[in-house]
Amino acid sequence: MQNKATVEMLYMALLGQETMDNVAKLLASDLEWWFHGPPQCHHMMKVLTGETDHTKGFRFEPKQVTAIGDCVIAEGWEGKAYWVHVWTLKNGLITQFREYFNTWLVVRDLRTPRREDSKDSMTLWESQPRDLYHRSLPGLVLTI
Secondary structure (H helix, E strand, C coil): CHHHHHHHHHHHHCCCCHHHHHHHHHHHEEEEEEEEEHHHHHHHHHHHHCCCCCCCCCCCCCCCCEEECEEEEEEEEEEEEEEEEEEECCCCCEEEEEEECCCCCCCECCCCCCCCCHHHEEEEEECCCCCCHHHCEEEEEECC
16 A cells, blocks of 8 residues: 555645655656657656656546555546556655556456456456547556
């Protein structure tokens, strides 16, 4: 739950409820960054590097935040942009960030399933975009 609280504090800062100085303390200096989506959607990178003011432009307001082991998954949308963030933490510090825009994401555990007859036991998390039936999203499977 501490990992989830750390990521939620980051989003609070992005929404202006905390200071951005606190965000720098949450991120490893050698943060590993992955991005999947349209090139014009590098919003989080621009905010975290200081290229864009966090109080202007794209708002990252998660609709759902879920902790799974060392990972914290957040999803939300603004306008027609649907996004999923997967944060990996070690010792309370964010060491990896994966960002997906307009992508259907399924997180799976590739270890042996608990019940041999159920493939669903391997699915840990799945995207829940609000407008799923109005458009098609490319799909990705993230294994942890």
